[in-house]
Amino acid sequence: DAMVIQNPRYQVTQFGKPVTLSCSQTLNHNVMYWYQQKSSQAPKLLFHYYDKDFNNEADTPDNFQSRRPNTSFCFLDIRSPGLGDAAMYLCATSRKPADSGFSYNEQFFGPGTRLTVL
Amino acid sequence: GQNIDQPTEMTATEGAIVQINCTYQTSGFNGLFWYQQHAGEAPTFLSYNVLDGLEEKGRFSSFLSRSKGYSYLLLKELQMKDSASYLCAVRDQYDSNYQLIWGAGTKLIIKP
Numbered sequence: 001d002a003m004v005i006q007n008p009r010y011q012v013t014q015f016g017k018p019v020t021l022s023c024s025q026t027l028n029h030n031v032m033y034w035y036q037q038k039s040s041q042a043p044k045l046l047f048h049y050y051d052k053d054f055n056n057e058a059d060t061p062d063n064f065q066s067r068r069p070n071t072s073f074c075f076l077d078i079r080s081p082g083l084g085d086a087a088m089y090l091c092a093t094s095r096k097p098a099d100s101g102f103s104y105n106e107q108f109f110g111p112g113t114r115l116t117v118l
Numbered sequence: 119g120q121n122i123d124q125p126t127e128m129t130a131t132e133g134a135i136v137q138i139n140c141t142y143q144t145s146g147f148n149g150l151f152w153y154q155q156h157a158g159e160a161p162t163f164l165s166y167n168v169l170d171g172l173e174e175k176g177r178f179s180s181f182l183s184r185s186k187g188y189s190y191l192l193l194k195e196l197q198m199k200d201s202a203s204y205l206c207a208v209r210d211q212y213d214s215n216y217q218l219i220w221g222a223g224t225k226l227i228i229k230p
Contacts, residue, residue, distance in 0.1 A: 042220035090160055106151060109160035
């Protein structure tokens with residue numbers, strides 16, 4: 001089945017120790033997103049890739065970086081995690097909005113990585 | 119500013135009907151989505167409205183009024199597995215990449 005896969009599902013790191021989260025997709029979607037979601041809050045968009053074009057949200061801290069080496073994979077790097085970075089990190093994909101016949105262009109989410117910072 | 123409002127929490131009884139409201143104020147509008155999110159899991163797509171009116175999909179229906187900036191999700195014949203958060207999200211047509219503006223979600227608690 002076509003899907004969005006995230007690894008690991010649970011990540012524990014120490015304060016200040018770099019961590020990398022990964023996402024892969026078999027949907028062949030052009031757009032990939034990274035969201036941060038804290039308990040009972042809306043998902044907060046950190047980055048998205050529109051094909052190879054990288055888009056950084058204005059309020060995404062410099063501590064967060066992202067890489068998309070190819071269409072299928074995307075990584076989120078947290079260079080120096082703080083206690084406030086503990087959250088669920090969600091990867092999502094979608095088709096390009098302009099693709100004809102795909103008016104929904106809904107986002108498909110991976111299962112998420114829950115990050116704990118000690 | 120861009121804003122989406124939903125009730126924080128609702129409680130309903132198994133077998134009953136519940137309506138979850140969403141109001142939005144956005145620069146533009148190019149569709150409204152409802153997602154279901156079980157605790158500790160990722161959101162899953164439920165419905166999409168871009169024109170005014172009611173869209174029905176099994177036990178779930180979603181309504182949109184663009185002039186009022188208002189939508190609701192209607193859940194019928196509630197089951198215990200419907201206990202989840204329901205997120206409303208609007209696609210802003212004036213965003214070059216059609217990003218979604220998300221509400222914080224409504225936590226729905228189903229009681230036997």
